[in-house]
Amino acid sequence: MEKPRYRSALIVGTGPGLSASLARLFTKHGLAVAIAARQTDKLAALATETGAAVYKCNAADPADVAPVFAALDATGGPDVVVYNASARVRGPLVELAPDEVKRALEVSAFGAFLVSQEAARRMLTKGHGAILLTGATAGVKGFALSATFAMGKFALRGLAQSMARELAPKGIHVAHFVIDGGIRSAARPVPPNHPDSLLDPDAIAETYWAVLQQHRSAWSWEVEVRPWVEKF
Numbered sequence: 001m002e003k004p005r006y007r008s009a010l011i012v013g014t015g016p017g018l019s020a021s022l023a024r025l026f027t028k029h030g031l032a033v034a035i036a037a038r039q040t041d042k043l044a045a046l047a048t049e050t051g052a053a054v055y056k057c058n059a060a061d062p063a064d065v066a067p068v069f070a071a072l073d074a075t076g077g078p079d080v081v082v083y084n085a086s087a088r089v090r091g092p093l094v095e096l097a098p099d100e101v102k103r104a105l106e107v108s109a110f111g112a113f114l115v116s117q118e119a120a121r122r123m124l125t126k127g128h129g130a131i132l133l134t135g136a137t138a139g140v141k142g143f144a145l146s147a148t149f150a151m152g153k154f155a156l157r158g159l160a161q162s163m164a165r166e167l168a169p170k171g172i173h174v175a176h177f178v179i180d181g182g183i184r185s186a187a188r189p190v191p192p193n194h195p196d197s198l199l200d201p202d203a204i205a206e207t208y209w210a211v212l213q214q215h216r217s218a219w220s221w222e223v224e225v226r227p228w229v230e231k232f
């Protein structure tokens with residue numbers, strides 16, 4: 001069974017966690033990687049390690065998103081695009097600042113639309129590509145004091161489901177990943193008495209890669225990952 005072949009990837013919303021793990025894994029598998037973030041000053045080490053091209057991009061601004069794709073067109077454009085940007089505003093519903101809520105929704109959902117639209121326009125001409133969207137538990141069930149995050153992630157999940165139905169028949173694999181749990185980091189180590197209680201970003205990245213290797217006859221549009229401490 002022939003596996004899909006991908007040659008280049010763009011990761012939007014790059015930081016030191018999951019996005020960095022994805023950049024390393026994609027590079028390991030021979031993909032040319034580009035990384036984009038609103039603040040790029042902390043990406044130098046990752047760019048050096050992976051050879052990634054770095055782009056400054058506010059994902060919620062069409063004037064920022066389009067030039068990134070235009071620049072990548074010179075090298076054929078990415079055939080894998082990962083949207084890993086999100087924002088949240090916590091607090092009681094009646095105390096939430098409308099401007100902050102609007103900004104968070106723009107990053108979590110509108111930015112995903114902008115990036116996906118630019119990616120799809122290019123992938124449709126080739127009949128090949130993958131668009132991967134990073135979601136959360138909040139896209140499946142809303143929690144108290146977290147209405148903004150739930151709205152953004154519900155919208156992201158709806159976008160993914162709609163795109164999967166529209167684009168899969170045209171050769172584009174769209175997948176949404178429900179990250180159900182905290183992700184391990186230097187600032188958030190795994191408690192010694194609860195091994196594997198936080199998601200390992202390298203392990204999550206391997207799940208993304210596994211989805212990319214799926215045969216078109218058995219594509220997943222949604223995958224959920226969680227550590228054992230999380231409740232269903």
